[in-house]
Amino acid sequence: MTPMMRQYHEAKEACGDALLFFRMGDFYELFLDDAKTAAGILGLNLTSRDKDSENPTAMAGFPHHQLDQYLQKLIRAGYRAAVCEQVEDPKQAKGLVRREVTRVVSAGTLTDDGLLDPREPNYVASVIVPSDSGKRKGGSKSKKSQADPATQMVGIAWAELSSGRFESGVFPRARLDDELARISPAEVIYCEDDPHIHPDTTMPWVWTRRPAWSFARDAAEKSLTKQLCVSSLEGLGFESDSGPAIRAAGAVLSYLQETQRGSLDHFRVLTCHNRSPVLQIDAATRRSLEINRTMRTGSRDGALLGVIDRAVTPMGSRLLGDYLAAPLIAPEDIAYRADAVSEFVANHSLRGDVRKILGDTYDLTRLLARIATGRTGPRDLQQIAVTLSGLPTLKARLTDRVSHCLTEIESRLHLCPELRTNLENALADECPISAADGNFIRAGYDAELDSLRELAKGGKQWIASYQQRQMDETGITNLKVGYNRVFGYFLEVSNAHKDKVPADFIRKQTLKNCERYITPELKEYEEKVLAADEQATVREQNIFQQLRQMAHTNLAVLQEVAEAIARVDVLAAMAEVAAQHHWNRPRITDDSVLRIEGGRHPVLDVSMPHGEFVPNDCMQSPETGMILLITGPNMAGKSTYIRQVALITLLAQTGSFVPADAAEIGVADRIFARVGASDELSRGQSTFMVEMVETARILNTATSRSLVILDEIGRGTSTYDGLSLAWAITEHLHEQIGCRTLFATHYHELAALEETLPRVSNLNVAVKEWQEEVVFLHRIVSGSADKSYGIQVARLAGIPPEVNARAKDILFQLEADHRDNHDRPTIAPPSGGKSGDTFQLTLFGYADHPLIQKISNVEIDSMTPMDALQFLQKAKQELAHS
């Protein structure tokens, strides 16, 4: 093995399962299995080293400047990559160039701007299910009690390397998927010995196994207290029951320390989650409501977040994502934010000014992370200076505001004048990204640097004049002063003028067409120039380090400023969308009510041309009805309506205005949305099963304070099964839970429930029939619909005319049969319903059953008790076989 391959293997061993990018000159190379894997994913040419040997080494590579692009591709494909750099100048190296793995990059530990979407956070999360959690205290340690997800707790921590955000909490295991959906991490680490975690590879994050020791409680406590410079975690809110949260946080920290070789000084606070409860939204609801991503394409654009995001800074966009992911439930917290939004809506010029200033700032959070991890460059420092320069005006504009929230934000805008002045005075107008490029310190900032630069410049000027002097003295008209690394400065004379070369020229090199010479005088100046250049570079790098250190010293204060900028940006952005689209501030109450006048779907309201969306009201209260059953034709707007009510509620609880003329929103503790078939087939569950699992969850966890929206239940099974389930579910929601529910359905039979269940109201979506066409009015009116117009809608969708005509024919026959069926069975109301009521279920055609005929033909008066018993026995047998 060559020394270089030995070096490669050592590096490879140190980076575990990550693919190793090995820097060789201007290329990154991958070898052996890594090369084969990478060639497939990255589309690189697979070649080999030592082709003639018995065991050629597979290799693949790419030019160094394409690193970002290939890293991104590899990480998107779910891999981790270790970057092994040359850590000394090859020219200075004695023998083999020293190389080191400088970082291991995975989906959750990205920091490079080129690899991150500035509007999205990029978390690495960690989960741990302690083996003793869920056991009954002092009781049996049976398998059943150990694995009970209802009582079992999990620790979840999440951190963002590019911002320093770090949170951790303890959650019921049953909520693990929902919490991960809320956090939406790029990578989840878990303990390789954890029997409770079964990585679901269909989720949009990568799973990374970690050794058990990295989840150990004591080690976690020790490394966390050291990192956060605290003596105990109790002060941060982690109490005796916080073990799993601490273990998860410790595992994240150890993962970051291992993969990042630089410092993690920006991780200064570990926030204890769970301390203030938020609106709970499960993973299915989050998907159904398309809060952060659309269901079909999974993109941000088109989802609620993408459509309403008017933030002018990436920090604001990210925070808006947080607000929508976890809306509030305490009316006073909601009012605190909404007051600020109101102030921005009312004060147009304030909003404009603030947004203008914020638009000129940079992503301070991520700039600070680069400072902390030692990856900063002169341009980063310059962007910090520009951001700081906007603060005095921003602060002045936010002074004496009415809302407490803006006043509090103002107090957090620390101006850091000393740092700003230093950066502004030191940095040139145009700064390079990397400090190695040099020439970024402004002239006049540092006397020593100036004089070294003068010296180098003076030397260079002297050399230029020396060339002219030699040309004049020797008469060699094309004499040139040149420079290379081997000989330094030299005089170049073409062969044609060789005979004119004076005796004091010392020949150094002979080329094909010319000769190169040096003179003692030239060498003397060369030393001066080179020495001054080198010293200037060293001096400039020192100044850069001082500036970086100064910014680092201000890290905590600047992080507070960054947070304040993000908050004010979100509030002004919420006001901007409200003002542009005539949204209004909802009245938030603690009662279980919903009153929306002229409500619109927030996404369609913003994306459809003004005035095209038909607004609708929604009234829900114990008096006017808690369960709204919405029937109506296909394409009428049922789904849109029920979703809009859920989204208006969600927006209201973030502190935002809502797309409605007026709204009164009773705070919901949870929102559930069971909408449409989701893409769970890949997870091995049928559409119907998924629907039932989600519905079961609603029935088991909804409270009287929840808001439930159901878009058709039981579609994936037989009509009778589906209708029976929908019926029973509605009864259960009405009788047992009593929460606000909007249920869009094609089962027109359900409308009968309004007659017997006092808090059920029927609504339908109005349509007009015109010359065999349906005209969708999208207006919600009271009462139930009686037709679905499915066949007309199918025609619009392009179903061939002959299929459509046949369907019409069949429908006609079915409806005729149905009308002729006079022996409708009756369904007794559930216990607890109004006594004496019966439901007529037109679809339940049991009258046709032969047994029913037999029973009605029986003449009881002429039967002996034995005949009756025998009849009963026969009937039972018949039933069993039918």
Ligand SMILES: Nc1ncnc2c1ncn2[C@@H]1O[C@H](COP(=O)(O)OP(=O)(O)OP(=O)(O)O)[C@@H](O)[C@H]1O
């Ligand atoms: N209030 C409205 N104003 C204008 N357009 C609307 C309105 N509501 C819905 N629409 C439009 O009508 C179309 C159908 O809406 P939606 O999917 O809500 O119908 P639906 O009744 O749930 O249909 P289906 O029963 O077939 O699922 C949507 O594309 C939407 O853009």
